[in-house]
Amino acid sequence: MKTSHPRIVPSVLSADFGNLVRDVQLIQRAGAKSVQIDVMDGHFVPNITVGPIVVEALRKQTSIFLDVHLMIEKPWKYIPEFANAGADLLTVHWEACPKPREVIRQIKKLGVKAGVAIRPKTSEKTLVPLLGEIDLALVMTVEPGFGGQAFMPKMLSKVRALRRLIQLRSYDCELQVDGGINAKTAPLAVEAGANSLVAGSAVYGATDPTEAFRSLQALVDLPVGVQVE
Numbered sequence: 001m002k003t004s005h006p007r008i009v010p011s012v013l014s015a016d017f018g019n020l021v022r023d024v025q026l027i028q029r030a031g032a033k034s035v036q037i038d039v040m041d042g043h044f045v046p047n048i049t050v051g052p053i054v055v056e057a058l059r060k061q062t063s064i065f066l067d068v069h070l071m072i073e074k075p076w077k078y079i080p081e082f083a084n085a086g087a088d089l090l091t092v093h094w095e096a097c098p099k100p101r102e103v104i105r106q107i108k109k110l111g112v113k114a115g116v117a118i119r120p121k122t123s124e125k126t127l128v129p130l131l132g133e134i135d136l137a138l139v140m141t142v143e144p145g146f147g148g149q150a151f152m153p154k155m156l157s158k159v160r161a162l163r164r165l166i167q168l169r170s171y172d173c174e175l176q177v178d179g180g181i182n183a184k185t186a187p188l189a190v191e192a193g194a195n196s197l198v199a200g201s202a203v204y205g206a207t208d209p210t211e212a213f214r215s216l217q218a219l220v221d222l223p224v225g226v227q228v229e
Contacts, residue, residue, distance in 0.1 A: 021061045
């Protein structure tokens with residue numbers, strides 16, 4: 001999973017849930033290495049989406065890396081179910097975990113990569129003590145709960161701060177942003193130091209998701225500072 005090269009991670013939250021396997025396989029054929037599955041419980045965030053059964057169904061039909069973002073209360077209660085369903089990465093929210101280190105250890109003991117996310121109101125400093133233990137740090141660039149929201153540029157300062165620390169201490173940790181990623185904001189996130197960018201409506205909301213994904217990926221493949229006409 002880890003790479004210093006920026007990578008677009010399509011979010012299936014914006015896919016066609018009536019044809020979810022088709023949409024995931026479509027984006028995998030287009031070159032995507034991973035997809036994100038947003039799990040919401042209606043409590044931690046004001047929306048309800050999917051559970052382990054959907055992860056299991058996708059795992060049976062695709063080999064793509066399954067990045068499962070748990071936007072739920074008491075995630076430790078459900079981690080074994082999602083791990084057994086076939087998740088490759090489980091990202092929990094710092095705000096939902098009174099003892100985040102215990103949850104990280106729980107995830108890793110099950111042979112799954114571990115990530116920790118913070119919502120916009122949470123300081124990036126909360127992630128600093130965990131960077132040496134996690135596989136992925138996620139900075140939300142919208143308030144979690146719904147797709148299609150506007151990118152919050154102020155969150156880029158968090159990304160810059162975390163990138164500096166990851167490089168300074170040589171941590172083996174990806175830095176992901178999630179929310180409002182499109183052709184305009186993706187380069188900004190990469191310039192700030194993100195190397196994993198979750199894109200939902202910008203990919204699956206497009207008329208041609210394959211072309212939308214490839215265009216976004218090509219955009220972040222450009223050297224930082226290069227502009228396309």
